[in-house]
């Protein structure tokens with residue numbers, strides 16, 4: 056139990072932010088900021104992490120949710136990047152085997168596809184070697200018959216075979232929040248709904264902190280620190296502009312959309328990485344009750360705060376899927392949910408959205424602000440190590456203080472520790488037994504263990520305290536109790552979108568939880584009727600935006 060992550064202690068957390076003098080303040084609670092907070096706090100730094108909205112509400116809840124080596128980077132000959140992220144996948148899996156799970160990926164070989172048999176075989180082998188994949192998990196080449204046997208929905212006309220290779224899958228938002236919780240375990244102070252709206256400067260005109268605004272009360276306060284890191288993803292340039300340090304090197308924002316189909320409608324057995332006619336490749340990934348498909352990759356110039364899936368995105372993904380899986384005949388009404396996000400890429404002259412490198416980069420402004428952008432979910436630990444090394448150097452230079460080296464490759468992520476995937480499986484079987492007695496279907500055991508790991512025990516303890524006839528409602532309320540007390544959940548939207556992933560992976564389950572969850576939030580926070588109505592509308596809007604689509608009115612802006 057960490058009181059610093061209870062939403063009910065918000066005022067105490069703000070008072071800590073106002074009164075402490077931090078070694079490092081991080082702006083942005085996506086995966087990048089979360090990773091930096093953990094790296095720095097575990098080295099002994101006094102760390103503050105803030106986000107203007109909910110944690111992971113930017114790009115870090117809108118990715119393909121793969122912790123992967125990036126096969127497409129091999130196509131672009133980014134060998135070092137493939138090697139680094141390839142090896143990182145194994146480390147992150149080891150640190151949280153319940154949340155980062157092994158996922159076999161099928162790469163179909165078709166008559167007119169990107170890869171032929173020989174190039175697929177060699178490419179996947181190189182990928183395995185670069186990423187240091189263990190022998191048992193190394194790629195297997197399958198014949199046409201074997202391919203159609205394991206994935207009968209693929210196009211029988213054009214399939215010539217396939218490669219089966221190893222990747223990992225996660226929930227990006229859960230990974231982010233668990234890393235923040237792990238950082239809090241090392242003493243980091245983290246709070247959502249705190250906007251950084253100005254930089255503070257010392258007498259030498261060097262950045263010495265930030266001015267913040269509590270988004271719930273509009274009250275401003277100062278946060279003082281030896282160093283400040285801007286890890287605000289797509290907003291990085293906005294903060295660089297505020298810091299008057301935006302130069303020629305800028306972000307290029309590329310929009311990526313995923314659509315969600317009921318698994319019964321698209322009963323895919325394996326994740327598949329397949330060709331689109333325009334030369335790109337996209338994923339179809341089965342996950343519990345759904346299969347999701349993505350992503351698009353289009354330049355974005357609209358409002359960063361409100362990125363939506365539009366009908367053009369849906370049309371593109373449906374057409375590509377129907378081409379690769381011709382018996383499906385997916386239609387618009389089959390799309391039950393979706394998400395849209397922005398890749399904060401570093402602009403490269405003359406390159407298209409798909410061709411720009413996903414490498415990360417650190418910018419240091421003349422007045423001492425460190426900004427980090429680009430990169431991948433998968434590489435968050437290495438990105439954090441690089442920038443915290445710089446932070447440590449700066450503090451040593453200015454204050455003659457030393458900190459330990461990076462050790463996050465040995466710090467289990469909150470929710471464990473589990474030694475390996477087998478231990479996770481054994482734990483899940485125990486949970487299955489427990490919940491079946493309580494009248495919940497088996498699905499919830501996988502759901503709970505993947506989302507919360509061993510914290511499932513705490514949730515199930517609470518589950519028994521709710522006097523509800525319907526066990527699914529009792530479970531939802533127990534999760535909400537957990538979110539409010541342990542994960543800084545302040546409203547229904549954050550709970551259903553990012554703490555539980557229900558908006559994306561089980562949208563129907565929200566129906567019956569909607570009213571009980573709002574009532575519970577009313578009790579926890581003593582909400583006024585007006586605030587309750589606002590939260591209700593906000594949640595309804597989130598559901599509508601995920602599942603109802605329009606053609607973009609201004610094609611220039613999308």
Ligand code: FAD
Pocket residue numbers: 082083084085086087088105106107108109110111112113114115116117118119120121122123249250251252286287288289290294309310311312350396397398399428429430431432433434
């Ligand atoms: P964000 O998650 O956007 O976090 C930045 C945070 O800063 C936001 O929460 C925002 O609210 C906050 N912020 C901004 N301004 C302020 C301010 N003034 N004050 C306070 N807070 C502020 N990577 C992979 O490894 N695997 C994948 O499968 C994968 N798929 C992807 C698919 C798509 C469609 C996209 C778009 C990206 C994908 N990526 C993937 C890349 C990965 O998701 C991103 O690199 C990563 O999530 C970026 O995280 P971030 O923390 O830098 O940014």
